[in-house]
Amino acid sequence: MTTAESPAPITAYEGSCSAVGDGRAVRDVLARVGDKWTLLVVATLRGGRLRFSELQRHIPGISQRMLTLTLRQLERDGLVSRTVHAEVPPRVEYELTDLGGTLLQLSIALGDWAIENRARIEAARAEYDAR
Amino acid sequence: MTTAESPAPITAYEGSCSAVGDGRAVRDVLARVGDKWTLLVVATLRGGRLRFSELQRHIPGISQRMLTLTLRQLERDGLVSRTVHAEVPPRVEYELTDLGGTLLQLSIALGDWAIENRARIEAARAEYDAR
């Protein structure tokens, strides 16, 4: 799920069936959404706006650096808005945009799928590994 | 339960809140599904069973190695079934399992989201970069 790429052609699925669109678009989305923290940040913002330190507290394990990078990407893509309040000490709040809200729906679907099928997947793994 | 009420933190998914499940499950799924090729392979199998070389042809840019690795993971997780036909030359066919089919639904939703919002995201990026 690397971000910086694709001189490659990748014309997968054009025409053949529109179910998933072209591979480039799907990969772009996955590159954004499939990294280690993005969906977790989006999910954490589902309750409304939070400031930087609150986000960090609610996402155990995320480093300051990765939270910053993830938020910058989300902001750049118009999925999250960033509001700086002119105060001392500084207060910066992040909030999902409307577009980010639609992504949230997907992340919930993905999360639900994860919960529902986790046991099945782990059973399959155990069986596979048993050989 | 999309709480719109409390600014109170919906702390990090410790298995309690169902909206996104716990972070670990979500990350597991993303680790599986969010890599460079998995969803593309799943999507390619939507039409039914295909053999190794057919998959490779339909997914431009994928290396033999990555196709093999991706298929092994999917097989291990019970998302794809592998059938070896006792012939010469060998013929191996891959097909989505029922579980894999449910993942396909998600990949379609993700693909649709990608198509629908790609222009918006790129516009947001352009605007962001213009500063």
Add this chain to the structure above:
DNA sequence: CAGTATCCTCATCGATACTG
């Protein structure tokens, strides 16, 4: 045909230190 086996590169991420 359908894979393994190696080698190698480069991006991702974590840790740490520093700053407006």
Add this chain to the structure above:
DNA sequence: CAGTATCGATGAGGATACTG
């Protein structure tokens, strides 16, 4: 408080060669 700067480890993924 909310970042930036820098460094180093890890590992995903590509290229290539070989095999049952």
